Structures are given as C-alpha cells and as structure tokens.
Amino acid sequence: MTITIVPICHDCNEELSNWDRFLNKKYPNTLGYTLCSSCEKKREEKIIKEVSQSIADDLDFYDFEEDVTKGGKLK
Numbered sequence: 001m002t003i004t005i006v007p008i009c010h011d012c013n014e015e016l017s018n019w020d021r022f023l024n025k026k027y028p029n030t031l032g033y034t035l036c037s038s039c040e041k042k043r044e045e046k047i048i049k050e051v052s053q054s055i056a057d058d059l060d061f062y063d064f065e066e067d068v069t070k071g072g073k074l075k
Contacts, residue, residue, distance in 0.1 A: 007021060007024070007034050008034075009034065009035055009036040009039055010031075010033040010034060010035055010039075011035060011036075011039040011042075011043075012036060012038075012039055014036060016034060016036055017036070017037075019037070020034070020035075020036050020037055023037075
C-alpha cells in the first residue's frame with residue numbers, strides 16, 4: 001500500500017499543478033511551505049505596493065497642499 005502525498009498551496013488549499021511542483025522542486029523557497037503561482041503573484045504584488053507606498057511617503061516632504069491650505073507662502 002502506497003500513500004501519495006499531494007502538495008497543496010498554503011494560501012488557497014488547492015492542489016499544485018505540475019508546473020508549480022516543478023518550480024518548487026527546482027527552486028525551493030525558505031518559507032517552509034509551498035505556494036501556487038497565483039498566490040505567489042498576489043503576495044509579490046502586495047509587497048511591491050507596500051514598498052512603493054513607503055518610498056512615496058518618504059519622498060513626500062514638500063507638503064505642497066498643506067502649505068497652501070494653511071495660508072503658508074510658497075517659496
């Protein structure tokens with residue numbers, strides 16, 4: 001009697017496709033669990049959005065609208 005273990009995605013709990021299995025075998029991740037391509041892409045997009053928002057917040061030191069609305073003078 002043999003038991004086959006079917007790898008599933010950690011986020012969506014769906015069975016991994018053959019392509020996802022190949023990628024996870026060839027390029028193992030350090031997370032300790034496997035993700036399907038769509039869930040991995042969603043996570044990457046979320047990280048990209050957070051990083052870009054962080055950079056935009058750091059570069060927003062002019063506060064142009066705030067100066068004008070509070071009666072500040074433009075230099």
